[in-house]
Amino acid sequence: MGRKFFVGGNWKCNGTSDEVKKIVTLLNEAEVPSEDDVEVVVSPPFVFLRMVKSLLRPDFSIAAQNCWVRKGGAFTGEVSAEMLVNLGIPWVILGHSERRLLLNESNEFVGDKVAYALSQGLKVIACVGETLEQRESGSTMAVVAVQTKAIAERVLNWSNIVLAYEPVWAIGTGKVATPAQAQEVHYELRKWLHENAGAEVAATTRIIYGGSVNGANCKELAAKPDVDGFLVGGASLKPEFIDIIKSSTLKKSA
Ligand SMILES: O=C(CO)COP(=O)(O)O
Numbered sequence: 080m081g082r083k084f085f086v087g088g089n090w091k092c093n094g095t096s097d098e099v100k101k102i103v104t105l106l107n108e109a110e111v112p113s114e115d116d117v118e119v120v121v122s123p124p125f126v127f128l129r130m131v132k133s134l135l136r137p138d139f140s141i142a143a144q145n146c147w148v149r150k151g152g153a154f155t156g157e158v159s160a161e162m163l164v165n166l167g168i169p170w171v172i173l174g175h176s177e178r179r180l181l182l183n184e185s186n187e188f189v190g191d192k193v194a195y196a197l198s199q200g201l202k203v204i205a206c207v208g209e210t211l212e213q214r215e216s217g218s219t220m221a222v223v224a225v226q227t228k229a230i231a232e233r234v235l236n237w238s239n240i241v242l243a244y245e246p247v248w249a250i251g252t253g254k255v256a257t258p259a260q261a262q263e264v265h266y267e268l269r270k271w272l273h274e275n276a277g278a279e280v281a282a283t284t285r286i287i288y289g290g291s292v293n294g295a296n297c298k299e300l301a302a303k304p305d306v307d308g309f310l311v312g313g314a315s316l317k318p319e320f321i322d323i324i325k326s327s328t329l330k331k332s333a
Pocket residue numbers: 089175245249250251252253289290291292310311312313314
């Protein structure tokens with residue numbers, strides 16, 4: 080029925096082959112709740128996708144960290160959605176703030192990417208989030224609404240989208256949003272979806288939180304009604320990622 084808890088591990092631009100094998104071994108040996116109760120998706124760098132796919136337990140899935148905005152071709156250095164599909168990679172992360180800010184990806188560009196990736200059969204973890212300046216000036220909701228709108232204008236079917244709220248000031252800083260801060264934005268995002276994409280989309284779309292999530296703070300965050308899971312960076316490379324996956328059990332009893 081409800082929204083299945085979702086835990087993504089964004090490995091970002093980290094790891095050697097040996098380190099990646101070690102993380103996969105850790106994941107493969109972990110005892111975690113069943114895939115009926117939690118969806119786990121790890122996101123290695125492109126060059127390790129094939130290796131992780133061949134080694135990873137079958138109840139965990141895989142996401143790429145980006146893909147090209149349209150059909151592949153003469154776009155040096157890019158990886159197309161078609162290639163990910165061809166490789167058997169089901170998910171892709173799009174619109175991460177590190178790409179929006181460091182590589183100047185605009186809301187429209189991210190929206191186009193989401194629409195194209197979906198059209199090729201990929202499932203998308205679409206990221207939104209405000210900077211510290213935007214939060215302090217009181218424009219958090221306006222910013223995430225505009226980012227979400229650029230996606231909603233290009234997409235009719237939300238069933239293959241997970242929306243990740245990742246406040247930029249909380250990413251890699253150790254400064255996690257309080258459960259109340261996360262809940263407030265998730266609630267507002269769900270309300271926005273209700274008003275702009277319909278009641279069904281609002282009720283079924285998973286809105287996950289990212290930004291300094293770790294084994295210690297995940298439980299309180301997971302207990303919030305509109306927090307449907309996490310997108311984890313740094314801690315997804317460590318054993319505590321297992322504890323974060325296990326925080327899904329809080330949701331069942333809630
Ligand atoms: O950006 C993130 C996940 O996509 C969050 O990163 P950290 O968990 O390292 O703050």
